[in-house]
Amino acid sequence: MATVTNWIDHLSASEVQGAIYPGVGTEGILVLILFVIWIGWHVIAAKQESSEHAKLARRRPGSNDWKSNVTDG
Amino acid sequence: MTDELGALTTIFTEFYYWITVVLMFLIHVGFCMYEVGASRYKHHQHTLMKNTMLIPLVTVTWFLFGWWIYWAFPTGPGLAPSIMNESAALITDESLFSAKWYLPNSDLMAVNLGDHISGVFWAAFLLFSWTAASIVSGAVIERITTFAFGILAIAIGSVFWSIDAAWGWHFDGWMLKLLGYHDAYASGVIHAIAGGFALGILIVLGPRIGKFSSSGEPRNIGPRNPWLVTIGLFLIYTGFWGFYAACNIPIFNLGPEYGMEGVTYFTATNIYVTPTTLSGITMNFLMSLSGGLLAGYVIAKGDPFWTYSSGLAGVICASAGNDLYHPIQSLIIAMIGVVIAYKMHYWVERKFKIDDAVGAVAVHGYAGFAGLVICGFVLNGYPSSGYSVGAMWDGTTYAAINPLGMFIGALIMFFVLGMFPGWIIAKVLHGMGKLRIPREVELAGLDYDIMEAAKDDEKAVASASR
DSSP states (O other), X not given: OOSOSOHHHHXXXXXXXXXXXXXXTXXXXXHHHHHHHHHHHHHHHHHHHXXXXXXXXXXXXXXXXXXXXXXXX | OOOHHHHHHHHHHHHHHHHHHHHHHHHHHHHHHHHHHHSOGGGHHXXXXXXXXXXXXHHHHIIIXXXXXXXXXXXXXXXXXXXXXXXXXXXXXXXXXXXXXXXXXXXXXXXXXXXXXXXXXXXXXXXXXXXXXXXXXXXXTTTBOHXXXXXXXXXXXXXXXXXXXXXXXXXXXXXXXXXXXXXXXXXXXXXXXXXXXXXXHHHHHOOOTTSBOTTOOBOOOOOSOHHHHHHHHHHHHHHHHHHHHHTSEEEEEHHHHTTOTTOOOEEEEXXXXXXXXXXXXXXXXXXXXXXXHHHHXXXXXXXXXXXXXXXXXXXXXXXXXXXXXXXXXXXXXXXXHHHHHXXXXXXXXXXXXXXXXXXXXXXXXXXXXXXXXXXXXXXXXXXXXXXOEEOTTOOSSEEBOOHHHHHHHHHIIIIIXXXXXXXXXXXXXXXXXXXXXXXXXXXXXXXXXXHHHHHHHHHHHHTOOO
């Protein structure tokens, strides 16, 4: 996984390799993982939000009821 | 890097952009405080979370495709040839500034010893993206779902602003060549587009419950915490310094860049690689801020909410030409922009029943639009680029700045890339039933459950004896 194992060898090469992160060459897989995380987040967060709203809508609290929930410390 | 002077220039530039990113972070802090201060107590936490979550969403999508769009689209595609490869296709070839290097799987999109600039430049543009999305966020508070806002934030932050920047905020952009478009500090490419996008959403989203009486008269739902609004806007002003700096290239040798034989001329430039000075734009920033505040105080009769917002609107209106204006011109243009934004806000509110909760469409959209139009007159005849000077509609050379081109540019920013896409996406989300929160939730308050849980926690703790 390590792209660099010796800085002296790396920097004294006739052409210094720029990319120094672990796993050079696996960028495509990393992008795929990021894509899944991104879309997955929307799906999960949207479900959570819908369920939260549906639950609260069923209870129908009045527009001033929140005032009795104000805490003071 | 083996040449010391070259290394110093590169690392200075790298550090310069890094500082601008840190400063611009304050814009987002300011927007969050401002929105919470403007929202009602029962919606505070959700309002804050909505604006906060645009940070990761826009960042991830900017990494995946937003940055690539900026480098791929300067030609339209199909509208004007690139000066790099003389093709009007998407710029995805092997040329130096090709989008190819900014695909998410490119090795330049990471720690790379051969490239000290791409990452900080990526980040500077990303912070502009957050700003564009955050402008929209304020307008739609207290009734939009977080899901819908996330989709809309990605659309404006990682797609439409990126396209407009490629078209009109890039040294190779087709709008410079065909129209003579000039927008040094983003009156249009950030503010007019984001204001237009917000307006498109608001048309579909509708007003907050209670905003209009049964006879259609608007009611004031003023800021609930004016002090938080004040600090928020001051932070936005502060972050705007970083924004102005980030719009410049700090040091550039224009002689060889323009092909002038034997000429060496180091200067700061704007994004179009035409010369300006950090010194001059600092004066213009402060004078336009002052013009905005002076006009806002008078027109709003001392109302703090509008006075602070007018400072921002003033800077936004003068921004298109603040790389070249005289400071007094900046001040006057800012004052004109504020009057237009303020009057337009209330006219649109009454006429079309648009509930823009924080005045974002006015401060960013109308002031930005006006700034572009005014810039066309004041900078009429200046070259839009240093590379070649030609006529409007030519396309192979760069047109000079002119009133008609800037007016068309303003229409493109506000309507074509702003309002219409915002309206269409909001319509789709509305059709899916995902745009607006249920009426019962809006009345009860988005934070009702959180507050109830906090009250139960408090009771439990207060009654505990050990």
